[in-house]
Amino acid sequence: MQTSVVIAGFGGQGVLFAGLILAYAAMDKELYVTWYPSYGPEMRGGTASATVVLGDEEIGSPVVRHPDIVIAMNGPSFRKYEPLVKPGGMLFYNASLIADAGTRTDIRYVAVPANAIAAEIGDTRVANAVMVGALAAVTGILPLEALVETVERHMPPARRAMVFPNQEALRRGAQVVAGLGQPVAS
Amino acid sequence: MQTSVVIAGFGGQGVLFAGLILAYAAMDKELYVTWYPSYGPEMRGGTASATVVLGDEEIGSPVVRHPDIVIAMNGPSFRKYEPLVKPGGMLFYNASLIADAGTRTDIRYVAVPANAIAAEIGDTRVANAVMVGALAAVTGILPLEALVETVERHMPPARRAMVFPNQEALRRGAQVVAGLGQPVAS
Amino acid sequence: MPKGRIVIHVEACKGCQLCTSVCPSGLIRMSASFNRKGYRPAELVDPTGRCTGCALCAMICPDAAIEVYREAKVKPHAAPPVEEVVVIVTEPA
Amino acid sequence: MPKGRIVIHVEACKGCQLCTSVCPSGLIRMSASFNRKGYRPAELVDPTGRCTGCALCAMICPDAAIEVYREAKVKPHAAPPVEEVVVIVTEPA
Amino acid sequence: MDEQVVVVALQEQKVYSRPRALTAETTNYCPGCTHGLINKLIAEVIDELGIQENTISVSPVGCAVFFYRYLVLDGVVAPHGRAPAVATGIKRMLPDRVVITYQGDGDMAAIGMSEIVWTAMRGENITAFFVNNANYGMTGGQMAPTTLAGQVTTTSPQGRDVETMGMPTRMAEMLAGLPGSAYVARCATYDARTIRDARNAIRLALRAQMAGAGFSMVEFLSSCPTNWGLSPQEALQWIKQTMVAYYPLGEFKVSEAVQRLKAKR
């Protein structure tokens, strides 16, 4: 079994790092995993995305046309990836910035007010981790605690101060979807 | 029928020009002809050679391993080309500078004191034309008068002063081999 | 003091805040909302009409997002000297 | 005047005539015969022993074809200053 | 004051707008990057001189690779560093057109050193705009020829070591020293005065070309907030306080012909 996740948003929204949290956690769980970044034409501040594929068998393609799961951090990403999610897949979106309503009936939508939650934690930069926490809670592809540990284990020394906010964000993301209730099964 | 001629000597001895006289004359006679130069490793003043192939049919290779005829203007050329002349071929050599005696019995040797004759004409630079004149007289591959005319017709404007000495050299070269008698037929 | 006014093209603005830093009267601030590219654009906050149309903000804007208007006595052929302020009285292409 | 003598390596000489042009006493001329490369090498013509071993000829020879010998009072460690004339008292490699 | 003037005094006049020679496209430059500002200044001068329909641009490989899309000009993107050679090819065919290159410091001073020196040396009648932001912006902030001594970049993690990498390259000074250059200046864009000076330098460089005076070059000390890790304002301050000390602003070559032009205005 393999699961593919695309996390997309503005350059500054930490989508590559969000992907890394997933990838490290998968590695720590001894799963196969690939992480692949892509940038838009802007030097900085444009759109960016990370594709993470994980599973229990050797991974062929690290890029996917139709991901199982998408995290859309902003409006353009929502609009770009909504039609691409694999039928039966899930679209997590940052409800703080995305007002669009989902139009497909064959995928599940999960709205997470990530910026708002991050602001509560005190650092809007961890909105990405909020989304990842939500993803973990809803999909179960990786246990929340594995993600929390991973952040502790792999955060580079220069950014140790970000360990706690990220862990907190993961937990709050998980909580908020729990609060929202389990999404409908497709 | 095709005939290949290699003219070889020191860079300063005008071997490329000697080849040009043959090539132009052949063209003027509406024969097929190719002229191909080659230089030694020296920047200048080293050894050089010109290969002229002429005949009444389309010419394949402009280079030959075993030329029908060789004109050797100096000792090193004599020693290099003596073994290469095609059996039955001819080796014309500048007896003013070459003391070596021929060692092969399957080719004809024609000794021409080219520098001496050129000095008589008053310009040692035309020793090359003396050799060409001798070649024409002995082999008959091109009539002497065609060569003489060619010099007149194709000498570049800047070098018009060299027309007469070259023509004279062609004639004297032809005469001197006539004086030496027809070479033995092989 | 001449009276001025600026127009900021919201979608052209990248929220770099250079204009805010140069306005002599501190009349520009960053919007609370995002534009389509995800930036918080600059906006003129000039309730008391203090903008002089000095164009310092426009001059430094790397994205040519600001247009400046100024009330002035229009003497024919008396545009401000080009060396001081560029006067290009046309619409954006 | 010290007495000198030069040796010209016939096969190394290219007949450029630079040595002939610099010898203060005009003691070098070109040979009538050719060397193996086809050049007329330089030769010392010094029947009256006028060569001083000044080494000007050797200095200018682009082909290092000239060696210079000079009769001199040999004081130990008193070779001519290198700035003036190169003194390299060894055989060619 | 007569009545009429009073009436007119009430009119609102547009005193600053987007130059015509700039397309409507939003650039790919990072927020606050002065590449955009320099593009704009060039466009303004092109408008002013009325040469938009007569100018051909050569874009570099670097953050400004889209220069050809930002200015309303015929244009081509040259291989990395070769813009001056491409411009030479264009100008030799069309001597009455204005030909400009726009190059970063990696592009011009590293890989393109030979082409720019030779273009200056031959006095090709083109104008080169040189954007010195002390690093390779587009590829993510590596050390450039112009990186200051001790400056940390992604390939000089301990700071530029001048023992092994030499001192930063001063292109304006170097090109000014070559006989074929007619006008060479270094500018910045960190405040109204330097912006005005920069515009004047651009104008003079282009007028020099239009007068056939030979090679002209304007260097800009430009910000790279992203790779410097500074806010746009901080980046401008860094230029003013740190870069200018090593890269003095001013004119480094004003040939006699250009001097005359300058006098004329």
Add this chain to the structure above:
Amino acid sequence: MDEQVVVVALQEQKVYSRPRALTAETTNYCPGCTHGLINKLIAEVIDELGIQENTISVSPVGCAVFFYRYLVLDGVVAPHGRAPAVATGIKRMLPDRVVITYQGDGDMAAIGMSEIVWTAMRGENITAFFVNNANYGMTGGQMAPTTLAGQVTTTSPQGRDVETMGMPTRMAEMLAGLPGSAYVARCATYDARTIRDARNAIRLALRAQMAGAGFSMVEFLSSCPTNWGLSPQEALQWIKQTMVAYYPLGEFKVSEAVQRLKAKR
């Protein structure tokens, strides 16, 4: 005078011989070409400094392509113009060896402009010998960067037109202007005095390198009798009378460290 000295006075001493660092091979240079003379001078200084077993040469593409065979040194032939880069690669690996390049004017000043400027700019601790014979010798006398204004070559049949080709390149001056160069001089070899000066410059350049002073370069005004269409003597006269006027002889850069070396001797 004591008896012993009188006896010794009769001894013949060898005062000039082929330097040991020169191989026995006859060069491929044309008769009277000063390439040979410059090779010899370099060999003499290598002998004198005793560094033959410690020196690595980088040959150019040009008439001196066989430099590696003429000097008794480990050596490599670099691609046309790239000798300084190849030398940099060698020197960075073996900082205690003496690394020299030998380059023609086409090689260094045309195709190799970027490499030499950058090597000087970084202050690579190598020595470049630059043979300026005002044309591309090996390929048969085409215009070089250093070809004088109005000089006829096979590619400037009407004489070098400085309007389209710019003024001839003064490499010594240009490299002296770069911060990384420690010693830069221009020499000639047309008479005993200039030959002596040339030898001194070679020595100082190599001593500078041995002392780790940085980049050193010695330019030689060199003859090309063949392509100039002059006799070897005439060619030397042309250097003296014509080339020197545009390419003044002398030292263009003597860094402080080299100044100290010079004082020491």
Add this chain to the structure above:
Amino acid sequence: MAKELLKGNIAIAEAALRAGVDAYFGYPITPQTELLEHMSRRMPELGRVFLQAESEIAAINMVYGAACTGAWAMTSSSGPGISLMQEGLSYIALSDVPAVVVDIMRGGPGLGNIQPSQADYNQLTRGGGHGDYRCIVLAPATVQEAIDLTVLAFDLADKYRAVAILAGDGLIGQMMEPAELPPMRQRSRTPPPWALTGARGRPPNSITAFSIAAETLEAMNWQLQAKLQRIREREVRYEAWLTEDAELLVVAFGSVGRIAKTAVREARAYGVRAGLIRPITLWPFPYAPIAQAAARVKAVLVVEMNAGQMVDDVRMAVCGQAPVHFHGRPGGSVPVPEEILERIMTLSKEG
């Protein structure tokens, strides 16, 4: 050693360090720049030589110089930079000195873009420079293999005194995957006898790609060809997967090789007996194994991240035994498993 999550570019750099590289010279270019950046930090740490060159031309010639001293030297770049290195590579190839070059391929031609590509295949395998020469070309499909082949590149370059090129594509360079690095190798740094080190107590060494006379240059060429022939005979490497019973053979290299694997697996799930050969050495090319596998199949499908380059080599290998089809994506587009599967399914129906 435990697995680490490594980016391809970093993994290659670190593998080179551990294999024993003495000197790195390079110039930034996406998508390979992290390799240069990693070297800029690590080489000085290890007391080895790092120099950011002013251009790719300078870089390859610095590599040439360093290699002449007997050092293990390397550079890395992408398409445009590799093109600029062609003259230098041609020199090195005839000079018999070892060198390692990494090409992290991106969309071309020209400036192209910075997306992944395999469009330098011809340039790398045919000797993009002038003259008769080839470089050893190794194409990894995973980050782990990128590490292993980097080490191999140095060993082969050293063994044969040849240029070995690691042909990664942007995917390999930019992706992260768990992988294990080898331990730091303790390599003897005694210079080999041919190296330029100063002719102390021995006759001078010289290194050239040059001989004025045709005969001697020809002899040098035949010597080079003999060496290349030895490499052809000994160093072919490839992965064959499910080829035994395959009726449809897919040939793909590098990251496309792994992508194709997914498609092959899925095809099998649909009951189509597909198999895969993934050339690991692009030069020397695995002609024989492909020829053998092709003898048993109904069709061959070559998939590349370009407009069709390796397909010529496959055609030569297959030599008419089966039709050779091509599926490619040039310009930085990545072929995904879905589209490969589609081609496989169509071909299996046709056959």
Add this chain to the structure above:
Amino acid sequence: MAKELLKGNIAIAEAALRAGVDAYFGYPITPQTELLEHMSRRMPELGRVFLQAESEIAAINMVYGAACTGAWAMTSSSGPGISLMQEGLSYIALSDVPAVVVDIMRGGPGLGNIQPSQADYNQLTRGGGHGDYRCIVLAPATVQEAIDLTVLAFDLADKYRAVAILAGDGLIGQMMEPAELPPMRQRSRTPPPWALTGARGRPPNSITAFSIAAETLEAMNWQLQAKLQRIREREVRYEAWLTEDAELLVVAFGSVGRIAKTAVREARAYGVRAGLIRPITLWPFPYAPIAQAAARVKAVLVVEMNAGQMVDDVRMAVCGQAPVHFHGRPGGSVPVPEEILERIMTLSKEG
């Protein structure tokens, strides 16, 4: 016009002038320098642009710039210089501007020597630069053909907005032969609509080999491929000689083609039915005619002045129908008729 005794290099230069070249940019290199020298005199005479560039890299980029204005621009060089042009050629190829390049090949790799060679075959026909592109490659066997193909090179470059390369070898460049030059063509100098001339009264034109997004760069690539396909379909040129009844097919190009002709003629004299195919376009390669001829023969002999490059194309064409043998001389040695004849005779006995 009457025949003149013309040196290949001069003939090519003069033919380019008469075809209508607007600008020449180049750098000296043996054995091509006479071409540059001739241009330095003639172009200014005709009021056209001549510029001796500071390097081959500058030269090809000046060609690029000039071509962008709609001019017919050209450069010429030999192996090392052509290698340096690869980046530029790759840019030009995707930019859809016409350009003509002359390569007078010499012994390689590296500095090699200045003797004749055909060892740039792969570099020229495979796109020695990065990315998916090909150049039209024309190989003359005589001075007359060098003239004719030079004119054709301009016409094809113009027609397809592509790079056309005249692939001469040192023999062709240096030899003299009687040949006839075409009259001076009066060419319209109106710039084409895509040219950069200043955006007067129209929207700006831009020329790039670049597109940041994979989809658009892919589209540009497919467009380029479609153009290359058109060229493949329409522009194949070759000479077939005595192939009708041949039992042994010789394939050789350029000057080796004519040398092989002598050998074929002599083989016939000895009663061996040899025939010759001489590819004139090296790209697009005459696969079909060779395949057809190969169907009827016992063996194919490829002769090249290199260590074996075109032989791969011939193998692909022959596709197993007959054994393909190779005879080559790398490093500046010229294969003479005698040795080719010997190979033919041996093969005919074996067969």
